[in-house]
Amino acid sequence: MQLINYLILFFNMVVVPCVTVPENWNYCYKDMDVWLFPEIQRGWDLYSGREKPYQEEQEILENYK
Numbered sequence: 001m002q003l004i005n006y007l008i009l010f011f012n013m014v015v016v017p018c019v020t021v022p023e024n025w026n027y028c029y030k031d032m033d034v035w036l037f038p039e040i041q042r043g044w045d046l047y048s049g050r051e052k053p054y055q056e057e058q059e060i061l062e063n064y065k
Contacts, residue, residue, distance in 0.1 A: 006043075 018028030045051040052058075 014028065018024045042051065046053060
């Protein structure tokens with residue numbers, strides 16, 4: 001159920017604005033492999049527990065001490 005909510009939100013926040021405003025086409029679908037696919041992977045890692053929220057920042061702070 002939660003995945004369906006995420007897909008609906010993605011559709012409403014990314015797809016609809018790109019389709020309704022023609023000037024956005026160049027920016028919305030350009031370099032999706034750079035911004036979309038890594039974030040989907042990171043979201044899955046967070047959901048599955050392989051990564052914790054703010055884990056990278058915590059590791060940087062621990063190395064700084």
